[in-house]
Amino acid sequence: MAPSVSPDFSPSPPCGGEAAIPRRSSPRPLPGRNTPTASRTHTTGTFAFASLNAGHIGDLLEGVARFNWSFPSRAGLGLPVRTTTVEIVTASLGSNGVLLDGLTDRVDGLVVAAFGAGHVPESWCGRLVSLAREIPVVLASRTGAGSVLANTYDFPGSERYLLSRGLISAGRLDPPKARLLLYALLAAGIGPDDLAEDFNAHSS
Numbered sequence: 001m002a003p004s005v006s007p008d009f010s011p012s013p014p015c016g017g018e019a020a021i022p023r024r025s026s027p028r029p030l031p032g033r034n035t036p037t038a039s040r041t042h043t044t045g046t047f048a049f050a051s052l053n054a055g056h057i058g059d060l061l062e063g064v065a066r067f068n069w070s071f072p073s074r075a076g077l078g079l080p081v082r083t084t085t086v087e088i089v090t091a092s093l094g095s096n097g098v099l100l101d102g103l104t105d106r107v108d109g110l111v112v113a114a115f116g117a118g119h120v121p122e123s124w125c126g127r128l129v130s131l132a133r134e135i136p137v138v139l140a141s142r143t144g145a146g147s148v149l150a151n152t153y154d155f156p157g158s159e160r161y162l163l164s165r166g167l168i169s170a171g172r173l174d175p176p177k178a179r180l181l182l183y184a185l186l187a188a189g190i191g192p193d194d195l196a197e198d199f200n201a202h203s204s
Contacts, residue, residue, distance in 0.1 A: 037053070037172075037173075037177065038050065038051055039051070039052055039144060039174060039177075041144075052144055053145055053146070053172050055068070056068070057069055080184075080187035081187070081188060081189045082186070082187055082189060083187070084108045084109065084183060084186040084187045085106070085107045085108050085109075086107060086108060086109040086110065086111065086179050086182050086183040086186065087107050087110060087111070087179075088110075088111045088112075088113055088175050088176070088179050089110060089111075089112055089113065090112075090113040090142055090175070091112065091114050091115050091119075091120045091121065091142065093121075095121055095124070096121070096123045097120075097121065097123050097124040097127050097128075100124065100127040100128065100131060101127065103131060103135070104131060104135055107135065108135060108136075108186055109135055109136040109137070109138070109182045109183070109186050110131060110135060110136070110137045110138070111137075111138045111140055111170070111175050111178045111179045111182060112124075112137060112138065112139050112140065112167070112175075113140055113141070113142035113175040114139055114140065114141055114142060114159075115141075116141060116143065117141060117146070117147075117149040117152065117153070117159055118139050118140075118141055118148035118149055118158070118159030118162065118169070119153065119157050119158055119159065120157045120162070121157060122156045122157045124157065125156050125157055125161065125162070128162060128165075129162075129165045129166065132165065132166035132167050133166060136168060136182060136186070136192060136195050137166070137167045137168065138167070138168045138169075138170050138179075138182055138199065139159065139162055139163065139167045139168065139169055139170060140173060140174060140175040140178040141170070141174070141175075142174075142175060144174050145174075146172070147171050147172045148169045148170055148171060150163060150169060168195055168196045168199050169196075169199065169200070169203075170199065170203055171199065171200070171203030172203055173202075173203040178199075178203070181198075181199065181202060181203065182195075182199075185198055
């Protein structure tokens with residue numbers, strides 16, 4: 001028998017939820033905050049999936065599911081209106097960024113899996129800034145938990161340097177999730193002027 005939810009259970013105050021990608025013909029949902037998202041953290045373990053930013057969703061106590069979060073209903077996203085290509089490039093020590101060359105002719109969007117809070121080698125800066133003038137470039141952290149910063153570090157290759165030159169913050173989304181969001185937005189026909197706002201709404 002499937003576990004039942006206690007009728008007198010009152011969940012913790014909602015921390016919000018990631019609003020679904022809005023269709024421009026519908027009212028924009030309110031931005032979500034800190035909704036737990038799951039990531040695979042082990043190849044074979046029974047604990048393979050975890051919510052690294054928000055903790056576990058709830059517990060099963062004596063056959064009753066008790067949740068720490070509530071989840072508001074979401075507006076749906078329409079079918080894609082175009083095909084699109086979005087790829088991930090991961091920063092690594094000693095990399096000169098050669099994989100960034102020529103991407104404007106091959107992809108519609110790019111996610112950068114950066115060090116720590118959103119940093120890349122200085123040798124990547126010119127290439128990324130040039131790419132961001134042509135295609136959407138999203139800055140995510142390769143660490144898997146925590147958020148990309150915005151105003152803490154300021155040197156060539158830092159999050160402040162990159163975001164002030166046109167890159168889009170992925171917020172709390174890790175690179176694979178940021179790629180899926182960027183892919184869905186571009187496929188739905190969302191224009192470049194709205195991408196940063198949509199990422200802020202869905203990834204904080």
